[in-house]
Amino acid sequence: MPNLPIKLPDVGEGVTEAELVAWHVEIGDLVREDDVIAEVMTDKATVEIPSLYEGKIVALGGEIGEVLAIGADLVQIETDADVASTSAPQQAPEPAKPEPVVDDAAPPAVRTKPTSAPLRPHRSQEAPAMASPAVRARVRDAGLDLQHIQGTGPAGRITNADVDTFLANDGAPTARSTTTRRTGTEEIKVIGLRRKIAERMTDANARIPHITVVEEVDVTALEDLRAKMNATRGDKPKLTVFPLVSAALCRALTDHPEMNAHFDDEGGVIHRHAPVHIGMATATEAGLVVPVLRHAEALGLFDCAGEIARLSNAARTGEATREELTGSTITITSLGPLGAIATTPIINAPEVAILGINKMETRPHWDGHGFVPRLKMNLSASFDHRVIDGWNAAVFVQKLKTLLETPALIFVDG
């Protein structure tokens, strides 16, 4: 008899994961169809999950208290349900692998459906652009917006000829349309990952008084070192700035364990962590996710580079596991070439520090005799001011600056 999984079904609006709160079965139990096998709790309600088949429970998908992604295997059932009839639920379009931060919009429930984002806007019905149903359908099918097309018909009605003109101009607004008033308001539902991000940001920003320290770092030496290492790297992964910053951060944390901590403000406890698990704020199509570089303190530069590449790729393709997306002890955020002069990073609660890396660029540097070009990069670091004093923050940032400006210090003991 085959083993079939019962997956955690879609249990509510915008819900991407649910916490297991009760098992109604144990391994070895015989269950019938529709017997309740488990209870899961979302942030809205507790939901009972029925069995889809008759059979014997051979595996449970998690412990009480564990959070499972929608679509994750809840149990495995040994069943003689015939394959034809049971193949269907497996084809159900729930994500096939655990995706703790799946985005509601990314894997559309209906495969044939185009991405629903452009179809969702709620336009004001007050003053819709005037056009016949046939012209409206043509504009819709072409993926255009009536509001951008200049109507030349009576009272500004948009005709087929107006659409022809618009398309002939490569979709550029027709001459007069630059002065057309636009109407309508687009409503975009904040669901899934975006809602999660919004909640976490609000919580972090509301609870944590941030102090942000911005410092300029001369990274000319660091970049020389990086270039030399890359030139001789062979088949090792290419070294970016991140592994070097990560190494400097780990080094600095040995003198400042107070920065590698979680502050449980309700319990009134600070947990200082020995391992350094660096959260890497990563932009994905779905939104911000933070894969975790585990035990950064024990990684060599090239191992670190390889792991970073693997994790960011997993995060971008939505393949990162729950394990890879949780448990960071301190976070680095970098916008790369878009990194600005300074940023005010929001702490990834319950952590107490976040390090922002700003844009690297050649800037004039006064060396006492004249201006010389040096590679400079700013650091913007935010700290939880409840538990980190300004002085400590400043000392920590100066330490980082020293390490990054004289990279040998990262690697020598003394």
Add this chain to the structure above:
Amino acid sequence: METRHCQILILGGGPGGYVCAIRAGQLGLNTVLVEAGPLGGTCLNVGCIPSKALIHAADLFHKQATPNDLGIAADNPRIDVAQTQAWKDSIVTKLTRGVVGLLTASNVTVVTGRGTILDGKTMRAETPDGPCRITCDALVIATGARPTEIPDLPFGGKVISSTEALSLHAIPKTLAVVGGGYIGLEIGTAMAKLGSQVTIIEAADRVLPQYDAALTRPVATRLGALGVDLRLSSKALGLSEAGDLQIEERGSRSGIAAEHVLVAVGRTPVTQGFGLEDLMLTMAGPHIAVDPVCATSMRGVFAIGDVTGEPMLAHRAMAQGVIVAEHVAGLASRWDKRAVPAVCFTDPEIVAVGALPSDDMASVSFPFAANGRALTMERSDGFVRAVYDPATEVITGLQAVGHGASELAGEFALALEMSATLRDLSDTIHAHPTLSEAVQEVGHLALGHALHL
């Protein structure tokens, strides 16, 4: 248990559900429609179609029974209501069979049985052959609405809903209708024409309060002429021990003897008892909130028709059904309708499309008294009205009240969808002699050059 999978699963075989299924089938989607009762929903079985049949029968009978100036007389007209019902049922059967044929031709699988939603992608249906489970990529909730019950007058015994009122096998001598909306007025008028003494109890100070007084006045006048007792600003309190309907009318209480009490105070979306609660969809009051592609707050779950709220009209549900089917099939369809026409088959009929008169819009009315066709039908009451933007002359609303005016609904809706201006109405030749000439005339009139007024 048998389990099947489909791309689109529709719960409810009313006008929204079956049209959605037909369109989905046409587009090649693997489509399953689950319905416990006969196909066609409220509309075909206990709503639009039966009521129009009854109204037609009542009109025929009433004409026979009413003295006229035409020199036509029929002595002692009679009606065999049982046969009228049988005739009505034959129409319903013909239409529901037609729906079955259309679904079959579109390769839709119809599952007969009560469906229960297990999760957003799974349904259990209790079929005559035993339960089955259906999983789907897209779920469409089209469960419709049911007559609203009022606590003081629960359905049962002499208190009936429109469903029972449309299948009465004898004309009640007395009928009290609670609710002066279109359902109460349509059935109340038909019963009055069939000889019933009808009393209509309405809480507002006029019938059809969603429309303006000018539009509803000819209907109120006609109700009076038919001998219908209109109790406005009145509230039904319940039945007395003797079985009279107790009402409070402007502070004073009285009892109305009634063989039946028809409660027609609106319709309530059907959202309970089939697992919908567990999906925890975002609601908008009692109905399911949907976006312009009829998507609910849960991905892959759609809702159409009365369950999505007002206006609860079959043609709106059908339009939503088409949009959902096309959206699920990957087309760019979405709700961008300019107007949902509404028709009341009162006497005279009311048709309303788009905006009613307001302070920032201009409006003009052309009376049917100046329309030749209306006079030849002995009905000169009523008018056609255009509401328009005075700055651009774009028409924002068209209404009419008059005998046979319901058939103007199509032209009105087309005019609004086409963003017609007054000039478009005025410059379009309307056939003589028809009621629709009044539509052209209202254009002339608004532009200051009425020809026949």
